[in-house]
Amino acid sequence: MDRVEEQVQRLVTEACGHPAGSRPRQRNLTRLIRLIANKLWKENTPYYEDALQQTWVYFCQNICEGNTGEAYNPSRGSVLTWLNTYLKRRLQDFYIETKKQQATRFMGRQRQLGRDEDSETADPLDNFPASPDPPPLLEEVRAWAETDQTGELRRTRLQDHPQVTAQILILRRLPPETSWKALAAELGVPASTLSSFYQRQCLPCLRKFGESEGYIE
């Protein structure tokens, strides 16, 4: 057994000696990921990172107890072998899925060609109109801040500096934004006071605006 493998075994024993979700378990799992990350199978495919992420989730779920699969069994091989086997299986799944999608697209194209041989458009997707641009966010926020229908943005003022309102700061911080330093010089208020006011009193107005517009992602 080489040094890394020994270290891995020691950390696994250490991690699994503590209950799931406990701090020592989490710390040792983190150390294990750090130790192993550079030693796993690598390849240059568009879905490699997806397969790798699935492998890390599988590792955390099954290294001590079998939560989503069979628990790791040291008598059957090293942790690295166990993880590489899983990773390669996921890569194989993604490979097959990609091939299937390519085949479906190809068939669709063939059918389309057979139907209208004179048509110049071969890809059925070409016939769909382009989706309209989303409403330009910047203009939407600018209009909201300038109009300030409820007057809330003009009423929200920095204590002892009534010339500084939420309306002014929001408009000046729209990209391309004026730097805090430049605003501090212009308004005669320290930059940290301005940014604190912005964080505590202006951003909540923006959040409320977003909610009223029904933005949920």
Add this chain to the structure above:
Amino acid sequence: MTYSSHDIENFALLLPLTQNARRVAQQFANEQPTPEKAEQVRLNTLAVWVVNDYLQMMNIPTDLSAGDSWNPHVRLCADVADLEVSGAGRLECRPLKKGQRSCYIPPEVWEERIGYMVVEIDDSLRSASLLGFVPTAATHELPVSQLQPPEDLIDCLSQLRQSGFGDI
């Protein structure tokens, strides 16, 4: 305490950035009016995403869409990369480009945070390294040498969640 760059490399936790992470980051970037802002939003989104992936792996519950970084209006108007950790509060996940020695912490995120995780995004946008953590940061430039190992976040979160102060 300060650490040498060798120590930081030893702390770094290399994690993948999935296709979905890159797709969402690009989508958020496309909403921005200038190329500079788009780049900022792309990196912020990836940093938040990968820290969220890490916390999920550790079985620490989060609410990705509750943060300002997932709010189109707030992320347009502020340089934010926050992640809501359930029962603990908002963790700021600051992106760093490969090779940078210090991390920019914008003044608008100096408050209302339970800590700062610095994340180095690879130029390929296909992997990221969690470089380290600090509980407070009221400074424009946070030197990478001042970071504590990423797993120190685990202790910090555990304390916050036990004390129940995180909901304030």
